[in-house]
Amino acid sequence: MERSVSYGGNDLNLEATELRLGLPGSDEHEKQSSPSARTSNKRASPEVAEESSSLSNSNVSDARNGDQDSAPPAKAQVVGWPPIRSYRRNSFQQKKTEADGAGMYVKVSMDGAPYLRKVDLKVYKSYPELLKALENMFKLTIGEYSEREGYNGSDFAPTYEDKDGDWMLVGDVPWDMFISTCKRLRIMKGSEARGLGSL
């Protein structure tokens, strides 16, 4: 799963092929000035940053330009800053990669689809994010969750298999508990879905 910052969530990246009269790269300025286009959720890995070891003073955010109160732009990382011992630094990165590599990829099956997909649950911070991604992936509408009625009103119900092998409706338990118990996802369709939703 790529970690690139997405400009507007457009998978086709139409901007790259767009014909225009400006110089190449002249669009960068425009993008950098709006903080929302550069959310800090996904930042360059420390390994990438380490490569720019010849960074000079000027790359460190110059406070005199005035701090923005909105989401801070992704900062250029400076070698050896913040000054924490390599051992400690490595143990953080290890924790991050351990968490990342700990099998958060789960299979997603959709009734009637010829093949399965996979999603990395760690990438999402909440149910709405996950559901939106599933909607995009399968080009369908799941709608909103309600405790009483599940996904009533939709032809689809997202379900998951938990540690005990039971099929559960997505959304009932807190998100953190969900991602630690979810083994695979299945998007149920049609009458079967409606049956679950109206329990």
Add this chain to the structure above:
Amino acid sequence: MMNYFPDEVLEHVFDFVTSHRDRNAVSLVCKLWYRVERYSRQRVFIGNCYAISPERLIARFPGVKSLTLKGKPHFADFNLVPQDWGGYVQPWIEALARSRIGLEELRLKRMVVSDESLDVLSRSFTNFKSLVLVSCEGFTTDGLAAIAANCRFLRELDLQENEIEEKKNHWLGCFPDSCTSLVSLNFACLKEINLAALERLVARNPNLKSLKLNRAVPLEALQRILMRAPQLVDLGTGSFVLDRDSDDSETYRKLRTTILKCRSIRNLSGFLEVAPHCLPAIYPICVNLTYLNLSYAAGIHGSELIKLIRLCGKLQRLWILDCIGDKGLEIVASTCKDLQELRVFPSDPFGAGHDAVTETGLVAISSGCPKLNSLLYFCQQMTNAALIAVAKNCPNFIRFRLCILDPTKPDPVTMQPLDEGFGAIVQSSKRLRRLSLSGLLTDRVFLYIGMYAEQLEMLSIAFAGESDKGMLYVLNGCKKLRKLEIRDSPFGDMALLRDVGKYETMRSLWMSSCDVTLGGCKTLAKKMPRLNVEIINENDQMEFAPEDSQKVEKMYLYRTLVGPRKDAPEFVWTLV
């Protein structure tokens, strides 16, 4: 008058003089005292392994039993010094082994240690008792196996934050059955361990007072180990999670009962992973803790963390992650009235810092903990007003290290540099020995440091200052300065060369990404033959007959009695 006493009497008197500095002073009084002191000296501290040679150490102190050596410069901790720079312990161990020194204790920091060195060490000194390695590298568990197998009277094996390659051997099992003298064992920096060997080892070493486990030791094993060692004073728990197949409630109950018997634990660390519902098992010992290190315990946060802190009323030293937040620090301030040392580490050093601490937390601490004398604080931001308040509340700082995650950030309220804030700190804490600066800083802060920081011995500067004047204020004013390390600051040849004699009164000077030139460094090296002026040239910037006017990327100079070192790699040039 003292000349009429036999040497033995002088020696006996000198026995009461224990600190290195005092003994050094004693040796300077007269030739007689020098002679008596050197034969009776047992503990030697060498802050820079390149300042002297092992042969001269042995010649002067034939009775040495305990040796401390430090190798690489401090900034090596932050990846500023390339691999293979140096700091090898091998020549020291070989020389000591050849001599008839009865070495008993070796403490190394930032040195390169090989398996061969450890092997020679383990075989050459029959009374060897204590090995402490801090931030070292170059060895594997094979070296540890040699220590375990051959050091018959080993009391202490303390491995702190080393990079150790782990082989498939069971080094811990190399301790013979006859090894019953262990007092201190720390292998927290390893990833694996042989649990059965560990439990047997603990069982037969009843004098064990300090035990720091690694993440491979789950709760079940911890419980069994604590059953065998209720006399522990110092405990590092390793992980704090249950094995997948175990019965939660039974283990928890047993753990709780066992911990109740461990009435001597005063220092607690570890929790590399945590099963939060098991934490209450340690509540009973919290009330006695004087040192708590949760700086690797990313799994303890929020209300769990607060509950724990509230029980630790006697804490003197606390190491914590910044996810405790300002609110959590307020709880610390109201609970830990005896707090002397606080270290707050970043839990997400490259992140946007949502959970980080600010000046608010620090002011709260200073307000509630007036005995605070040692601080390491990584934070999102700091204000002058806060620092001034802290200075007023806590006039006893010996160590004050502030690290703002954005290194040139000004006071966010006034947009001013933090000169006044740090100025207040140095003016109020008259016994300050170590200072690290960060944030937006002009030459003014150095004026204050030069004026007020009379006891300052170590100063770390990054992204600070405006001109050579800044560095000059420090070099002129801080009479006791021993170590100065500077990065990314606009100090150049004028400051470097103004008072060349100063560097012989110091251990070392590090300057990287500053404005000093090759010519300036050469001039200094020429004037001061008893300094090694080393240039680290990594990027081949200086490959083709470099100009004197070219700026030097990294310079490290230190006083030495033994001339340029012979083990410098090709990218280190010693200027002469």
